Amino acid sequence: MKISVVGTGYVGLIQSVGLAEFGYEVVGIDIDERKVKLLNRGISPLYEEGLEEMLKKHLGKNLRFTTSYEEIKDTDVIFLCVGTPQDKDGNADLRFIYSAVESIKRHLDDRYRVIVVKSTVPVGTSRKIKERLKDYNVDVVSNPEFLREGIALRDFFNPDRIVLGFGDLNNPKPIEVMKEIYSYFLDRGVPFVITDWESAELIKYAANAFLATKISFINEIARLADVVGGDINTISRALGLDERIGNKFLNAGIGYGGSCFPKDVKALIRQFESRGIEPKLIKATEEVNEEQICWFLNKIKRYYGDLNGKTFAVLGLAFKPNTDDLRESRGIKLIDLLLKEGCIVKCYDYVEKARENAIERYRLNNSKAYYGYNLYVLDDLYEAVKDVDGVIITTEYPQLREEDWEKIGNLVREKVVFDGRNILDREKIKRLGFKYFGVGRN
Ligand SMILES: NC(=O)c1ccc[n+]([C@@H]2O[C@H](COP(=O)([O-])OP(=O)(O)OC[C@H]3O[C@@H](n4cnc5c(N)ncnc54)[C@H](O)[C@@H]3O)[C@@H](O)[C@H]2O)c1
Known part of the structure; x- marks a missing residue:
């Protein structure tokens, strides 16, 4: 064949x-x-x-x-x-x-x-x-x-x-x-699911919408935990231990991105609406996700007040670890918002091709710095954190836990971390003198 x-x-x-x-x-x-x-x-x-x-x-x-x-x-x-x-x-x-x-x-x-x-x-x-x-x-x-x-x-x-x-x-x-x-x-x-065209097509959208809903659900709970003082990582773990719930797609953070979830959730909403049905739950999933990045930016703003002129290291360009795909990446969304606020952004991703794609996206010159935008894409994480007012984590790279945070502490201007993926060991980071802000774990 x-x-x-x-x-x-x-x-x-x-x-x-x-x-x-x-x-x-x-x-x-x-x-x-x-x-x-x-x-x-x-x-x-x-x-x-x-x-x-x-x-x-x-x-x-x-x-x-x-x-x-x-x-x-x-x-x-x-x-x-x-x-x-x-x-x-x-x-x-x-x-x-x-x-x-x-x-x-x-x-x-x-x-x-x-x-x-x-x-x-x-x-x-x-x-x-x-x-x-x-x-x-x-x-x-x-x-x-x-x-x-x-x-x-x-x-x-x-x-x-x-x-x-x-x-x-x-x-x-x-x-x-x-x-x-x-x-x-x-x-x-x-297992093979052999069915009609319509079911097969709907299975795909339902799967993505369901996973997106889990993410928005935990992000909504995280917003409350942030205020009342719980730790969303512990809450997620306990939820996930319930077999009926499962532990996947329950990590609170700055929301889902990528080439599939955002567009597929939207397309599913339109499929409901074009048939005169209101998709209440799926619409809420999308709304929570759209708001989440602004919610996180407000957290940063509350700490610094005016962001104009502040320098940040943004760690993570791709929408998830180990890909070069920047489509609908929350990291890229946040970079755009920070640039709009007048910040200087120094970014880094472990995947070289993700860095290259960011250089292409912002049409940066060969020196990998585009001064008009105050945006720098750096090949070295420690270069990215040098002299910054804060470090922001945007992609869930487990390697970030193993980085030399003592060294990072010596390179930054101010020891503040905004962990948009709740990936770091909060206590360890605090012991090194950092102020730590996660999502739903303050
Ligand atoms: N990327 C994922 O993780 C993923 C997962 C599941 C499903 N999907 C779905 O699979 C589809 C493809 O996604 P992708 O991420 O691979 O897209 P992509 O954008 O990476 O690739 C699409 C390719 O199609 C080519 N193309 C466009 N028009 C063409 C034409 N007329 N003839 C031949 N080639 C043409 C483009 O040049 C491009 O190389 C989408 O519907 C997406 O929603 C993607």
Whole structure:
């Protein structure tokens, strides 16, 4: 079986490399020429642990990349992995999906093919894709992706479940094809949820909205704990020990970001509203998250008064550890707010590519400092904290706990830490003479 993967971003590239590792012949198709060139040289345009090694292992053997849709002619299964960003009204923008479908259509012939929608798409999209391809010998399958950036390869090979949505559950052909492609998972007892298109599409949105709701829930409790004097880390731990609740996605902080939760929660809200239903809980999830970063900024303001002219080290650019993805990163949001307040910001991230992406985002010059913005992206954490009025933690890097905080204390102008991810050992930091401000643990 030959496979093509359309869109080679975080999802498509992992899918391409993962399927190549299973032994399939895979061609990745992307409209971004620069990306395709890099990939064909064995360079991953994005950072994921182990990805570049696996890419190199299969490149030129059973894996290659192209900008030409003609290649789908030779393939039996086409995975659709293009982006579905947020449009100006918060809906999922399906432009890339439909443009890819039109490109695929131009190269279809009599041969039977399965088109698998991996992109996160609103309910009804798989049906619409099938409608557009009704004159062709194709079946459309909804196969939402649940990988987490930062550990995406690990997630690819160890999924919690495989969700497959079909237009007609009495049609065995696409079901057999999908079972064959994912036989590695079937053999290992991974649960398969075989259902209709609509359920599969909704499962993805519901999963993301539920996880986002857990985060907003604990952040709301943290706001009260901050005032009444509890410690949200202890509260979260105790909550998580209850099997019915579970301990995941219960860390209080400055809110969720990334390429999925913010846009998917918004798109789900729009799906309710367009059908005249008010999504009360999910709307509240989004509101709490939007407010959380301002709530945290106010904490900083309350300590310093006027922020104009203050210098801060912001530790963490990516939306989560071990990725270079800055999309909707809370760290970037906070940097923007601090710059607006007239602050000087010196930032750092452990992932080099995240720093490079920040330099690109702010169009910084080669010296990695853009004086007009008073923003500096530094390659060394200890450089970033030098002479600052406060250190702000924005990404949940466990390495931060192991840093030499005594040395940091000697480098800063004022020993103050705003721990936006509650990652530090509060007592240890205080013993070193720092003033410590976390989220819900004052
Ligand atoms: N990133 C994640 O962690 C994640 C997890 C689960 C689901 N998803 C979903 O998967 C989808 C892809 O996300 P991503 O993060 O990989 O996006 P991305 O932006 O990293 O990659 C999308 C790729 O599609 C390419 N593309 C756009 N239009 C194209 C076209 N017409 N033909 C060929 N290529 C085209 C782009 O050049 C880009 O390389 C989205 O719907 C997203 O919501 C993402």
